[in-house]
Amino acid sequence: MVRKGLIDRRTGLFLVVLFAVIVLIPLGNLLLAPGTAGHVPGYLLPLLGKYLCFALLAVSLDLVWGYAGILSLGHGAFFALGGYAMGMHLMREIGDRGVYANPVLPDFMVFLSYEKLPWYWHGFDMFWFACLMVLFVPGLLAFVFGWFAFRSRVTGVYLSIITQALTYALMLAFYRNEMGLGGNNGLTDFRDVLGFSLSDDSTRIALFVLSGLALAFGIILGRFITGSKFGMVLVGVRDAESRTRFLGYRVEHYKLFVFTVSAMLAGLAGALYVPQVGIINPGEFSPANSIEIVIWVALGGRCTLVGAALGALIVAAAKSWLTANFPEAWLFVLGAAFVLVTIFLPRGVIGLLDGLKPGGRHRHALPQAAPEPAE
Amino acid sequence: MNETQLYLNDVHKSFDGFKAIDGLSLAIARGELRAVVGPNGAGKTTMLDIVTGKTRPDSGRVVWGADTDLTRLDEADCARLGIGRKFQKPTVFETLSVEDNVMLALAGDRGIVAGLRHRRTARQSARIGEVLDIVGLGAERGRLAGALSHGQKQWLEIGMLLAQEPQLLLVDEPAAGMTDHETMRTAELLRTVAGAHSVLVIEHDMDFVRALDCKVTVLNRGSVLAEGSLDHVSANPEVIEVYLGR
Ligand SMILES: Nc1ncnc2c1ncn2[C@@H]1O[C@H](COP(=O)(O)OP(=O)(O)O)[C@@H](O)[C@H]1O
Ligand SMILES: [Mg+2]
Numbered sequence: 001m002v003r004k005g006l007i008d009r010r011t012g013l014f015l016v017v018l019f020a021v022i023v024l025i026p027l028g029n030l031l032l033a034p035g036t037a038g039h040v041p042g043y044l045l046p047l048l049g050k051y052l053c054f055a056l057l058a059v060s061l062d063l064v065w066g067y068a069g070i071l072s073l074g075h076g077a078f079f080a081l082g083g084y085a086m087g088m089h090l091m092r093e094i095g096d097r098g099v100y101a102n103p104v105l106p107d108f109m110v111f112l113s114y115e116k117l118p119w120y121w122h123g124f125d126m127f128w129f130a131c132l133m134v135l136f137v138p139g140l141l142a143f144v145f146g147w148f149a150f151r152s153r154v155t156g157v158y159l160s161i162i163t164q165a166l167t168y169a170l171m172l173a174f175y176r177n178e179m180g181l182g183g184n185n186g187l188t189d190f191r192d193v194l195g196f197s198l199s200d201d202s203t204r205i206a207l208f209v210l211s212g213l214a215l216a217f218g219i220i221l222g223r224f225i226t227g228s229k230f231g232m233v234l235v236g237v238r239d240a241e242s243r244t245r246f247l248g249y250r251v252e253h254y255k256l257f258v259f260t261v262s263a264m265l266a267g268l269a270g271a272l273y274v275p276q277v278g279i280i281n282p283g284e285f286s287p288a289n290s291i292e293i294v295i296w297v298a299l300g301g302r303c304t305l306v307g308a309a310l311g312a313l314i315v316a317a318a319k320s321w322l323t324a325n326f327p328e329a330w331l332f333v334l335g336a337a338f339v340l341v342t343i344f345l346p347r348g349v350i351g352l353l354d355g356l357k358p359g360g361r362h363r364h365a366l367p368q369a370a371p372e373p374a375e
Numbered sequence: 376m377n378e379t380q381l382y383l384n385d386v387h388k389s390f391d392g393f394k395a396i397d398g399l400s401l402a403i404a405r406g407e408l409r410a411v412v413g414p415n416g417a418g419k420t421t422m423l424d425i426v427t428g429k430t431r432p433d434s435g436r437v438v439w440g441a442d443t444d445l446t447r448l449d450e451a452d453c454a455r456l457g458i459g460r461k462f463q464k465p466t467v468f469e470t471l472s473v474e475d476n477v478m479l480a481l482a483g484d485r486g487i488v489a490g491l492r493h494r495r496t497a498r499q500s501a502r503i504g505e506v507l508d509i510v511g512l513g514a515e516r517g518r519l520a521g522a523l524s525h526g527q528k529q530w531l532e533i534g535m536l537l538a539q540e541p542q543l544l545l546v547d548e549p550a551a552g553m554t555d556h557e558t559m560r561t562a563e564l565l566r567t568v569a570g571a572h573s574v575l576v577i578e579h580d581m582d583f584v585r586a587l588d589c590k591v592t593v594l595n596r597g598s599v600l601a602e603g604s605l606d607h608v609s610a611n612p613e614v615i616e617v618y619l620g621r
Contacts, residue, residue, distance in 0.1 A: 230490030232475055236468045243466045246427060247539065248454030248485045257487050 186281025
């Protein structure tokens with residue numbers, strides 16, 4: 001059952017380009033000899049795959065911020081948790097090939113003289129279990145957190161602050177060696193996934209393509225949710241929360257649902273990110289990371305999904321280029337871009353693109369001015 | 376005697392020591408049209424907050440129908456029971472179309488699953504058209520609600536209230552921002568709606584209240600000062616003093 005209007009022109013265009021990219025990039029690696037124009041060197045694949053993971057993360061934030069008005073400043077936490085779940089599997093898959101050759105315990109545990117595997121590491125030797133946890137752990141955290149926050153009607157700045165506190169607290173916890181998750185160093189030295197070496201180009205291609213497909217999935221799922229009546233209720237909650245309540249909608253259930261789904265998407269993004277960058281450490285929980293996601297979404301265009309993805313891709317690419325060439329300029333450029341876009345392009349880059357087309361305004365678009373709380 | 380739809384008995388509510396509602400008792404019969412007047416700060420809006428589950432009273436009983444205690448319910452519960460409310464300041468979903476505003480208000484399942492699976496039926500479209508025609512917004516169907524004039528937003532919110540098909544309509548100062556002509560049309564509309572529904576209207580505009588031609592309750596300092604026909608209450612010296620003769 002495909003709903004009419006599930007894929008609008010803008011989303012369709014984005015998906016077509018995305019599919020072209022996930023076909024052409026691998027072909028550029030496999031078919032074109034090194035040195036010829038268009039050849040994609042193997043080391044670029046994980047970098048591009050990482051951008052796609054960021055794009056999915058941005059889409060997940062746009063789902064809650066753009067449509068439901070929940071400005072989460074802690075979405076990096078869900079991403080990191082998904083990443084850790086995958087990292088734990090990759091650690092277990094190293095097996096006895098570690099420095100200490102312990103068949104069960106990862107190197108850092110041997111080093112810290114663990115006697116046996118902590119209970120929460122059990123099951124992660126199975127790939128399917130890790131995949132389940134990639135969705136379950138961020139989803140559960142979002143559900144429990146949202147349950148309390150939304151029921152107590154914490155909104156606006158207060159909600160943003162406690163999401164920020166959430167990721168900060170997790171960062172501090174994950175830095176501790178006692179957490180049994182590698183402390184400071186996090187999880188790294190991964191070898192392979194499902195028996196395929198992570199340094200093989202074929203594995204890199206597979207991960208890149210999977211990241212692209214996950215992004216497409218996230219966008220289509222987001223379109224499905226936001227294009228439904230459910231999505232309209234979310235927009236109602238964003239624009240006039242009490243109006244929605246007085247119409248009989250249980251606002252907290254709506255928020256909880258979309259927040260949990262969003263956290264799971266963020267977890268999925270993290271799980272695909274980790275095997276491509278080869279490490280996950282507590283730095284991923286840092287508040288600054290979560291704020292950067294907000295910047296991606298604002299830059300690309302909030303409340304459009306594909307705009308969020310575009311924003312992440314643009315910023316991530318710019319970051320790679322700038323940090324390589326002008327490392328000290330990066331933060332200034334990011335800050336300036338954010339300020340300029342907020343002032344001159346309130347609808348983000350996508351708004352600029354829409355503006356080029358007649359009739360480019362879209363349903364559910366954000367109000368010109370911030371909506372006032374209804375009374 | 377008619378069945379009672381809503382019954383408030385000796386309700387109290389204070390905010391930081393200020394008694395906004397102070398021993399308020401009121402009964403609305405099923406199908407009744409009732410006007411509530413009173414000076415600014417009399418507690419009219421607070422009364423609606425209490426009836427719709429937004430504010431919990433400190434003491435007193437608020438009963439729906441035969442024996443449902445409204446003081447334990449929240450806004451969504453009260454709405455689902457059949458209480459619809461129009462805010463004092465018009466509140467519509469500005470970034471949705473006029474049509475979608477009414478669609479969200481249409482009576483029906485409010486659950487998440489229903490929301491995800493929902494598909495607009497021909498009957499719903501027709502019903503939306505009907506409602507919009509009643510409130511005179513038939514031509515604005517596809518426009519963004521945020522682009523409507525103040526008066527049109529008032530009408531849209533009234534339309535949403537009708538689409539909700541509640542048993543009791545609580546209407547807070549509907550005439551604000553409307554032309555005289557529109558005000559009279561609103562009064563007429565509310566009179567048509569009453570009978571099949573109970574309607575409680577809060578209003579300042581005396582011409583409007585006269586046009587409603589119904590029982591009037593005068594509220595002052597959180598309790599009922601007088602009740603009866605408009606002529607009856609306007610002859611009451613206390614009412615003249617606190618309200619009419621300002
Ligand atoms: N949530 C609240 N917190 C504090 N004071 C309130 C609150 N709601 C209403 N009041 C006070 O209660 C009084 C009655 O207000 P209200 O019910 O809005 O009056 P009316 O609608 O009759 O003009 C006012 O003095 C108002 O300031
Ligand atoms: Mg009032």
